[in-house]
Amino acid sequence: MKLNGIIAYPITPFKADGQEVDFDALSISLNALLENQCDAIAPLGSAGEGAYLSWQEWQQVAQKSIEVVNHRVPVILGISELTTAMAIQKAKKAEELGADVIMVIPVSYWKLTDQEVYEYYQQIAASTKLPIMVYNNPATSGIDMSPELIVKMFQNIDNICMVKDSTGDIQRMHKFHELSNGQLPFYNGCNPLALEAFCAGASGWCTVAPNLLGNLPSQLYQAVQDADLVQAKALFYRQLPLLRFVVQYGLPKTVKAGLNELGFAVGKPRSPVQEASATERQQLKALMKLAIAN
Template identity: 60%
Template sequence: MKLSGIISYPITPFSADERSINFDVLGETLERLLQNGSDAIAPLGSTGESAYLSLEEWRQVADFTVKTVSGRVPVIVGISELTTLQAISKARYAQSIGADAVMIIPVSYWKLTQKEIFNYYQEISESISLPIMVYNNPATSGIDMSPELLVQMFNEIDNVTMVKESSGDIQRMHKLYALSSGKLPFFNGSNPLALEALCAGASGWCTAAPNLIGKKPKALYQSVAAGQLDEAREIFYQQLPMLNFIVSGGIPKAIKAGLVLKGIAAGLPRRPLRGATVEEITLLQSLMDSQSQGVEEALISSYQTI
């Protein structure tokens, strides 16, 4: 399976008492992501508050997403576990329900050595036949995988076929390209770097932004792919204020608040995460309104408010 384009992250909407998942709203948001040009759907990442779900809830969301998407685009199920055995269990479940790939990030209490990280992915790979996207995000996982290690795993572990790089360092992407001679497909996971990453050869962009700004992420990808860089810059700068807000404000909180402003009962993040403040909601509404403004006006307005 060769992936490219926009890989979109759905939220996990909860009931008002946080004790269950609102599958009606989850279905609604999945349909919106598909309509907004998503080339793949990636449930159970940080946007989906995967770390705050029970195992049964994780399975329910994975199963519901695969069934709802129903083969229209690939589904890449997110897995983040401390132990190898727990990660293998989830990876096998994802395979059993028909997921197309898994996106795996190790999380750590004790600092892992490069050999321990390598073994983590190798043992998972040996337990499934699905493609594995290695997800590097040191800010959330506590583990920073070097480009050298990522390329080594791509070369030596059968099912490791792609990387999501979210360190926020564009040089990492340049190095992934150089070390693999352009053979390792890498995806941008840092929203404000979307234009630079795609121009640097990223196969696509993993983002929650289509929840709030519709087809603009896909338009950016298509413009870069077509070599229309002037158009790509214009599309990117229209999005940048919102992308900065999503990252700085906390992704689940920002996306859920924005969906509520759009009339979708997305609810609140699960505690201890908090919902958006009145000030944040006001700014978010302004940013959403500014999507129809000119690029310069949107940029000036947002940076004066932040």
């Protein structure tokens, strides 16, 4: 499967007490992302607080997301697990529920060797027929997979067919291209790198931005597709201050604050992550207004 364009990351809304998932709010926010011309939906990633959900909640959010999207675009389910066994359990459930792709990131307490990472993916891939997106984000996982390791897995493990890199290093993307002779589709997960990544040949932008910026990310992608660099730069710089802000202060906190500001009522992040402060909410509101008004 080849994905292109804007891959949107929904949050997982909680009710006021923070203890229960709000499935009605989840449906509303997913439909809003689809209305904003997103090309795929990726629940249960970093923004979706997948690591903070129980096994039962993970399954419920996955099932509800697949039902709401209803084949309108591909659904990519996020899997971030310390143990291979639990990652396999989620991969099997994702396939059973009807996901189109799984996005897998190994999470480390003990530092893993390249061989341990390779076997982690190899065993997950053997458990499912689903395509696998390798997700590299050392800031959250504690593991930094080299381009060489990722390309090796792409070339030797059948299901692995794409990579999302969130390091913010554009040279990584050049490496993916060079090492795979242009065969490995790569996706940008670093929001402030969106324009450079597209220009470097990224197949897509994995982003929370459509939650707060409507179809501006889609417009940026289209401008790049049209080879209209002047328009692409203008659209990118409108979004950049907000993109930097959400990365600096954390995705669940800022995106939920922004959605609440827009009237979506999605609750706050799950403890120990705290909600945005009054000052942060004011900054966010101003940045959203600036981007949308331009």
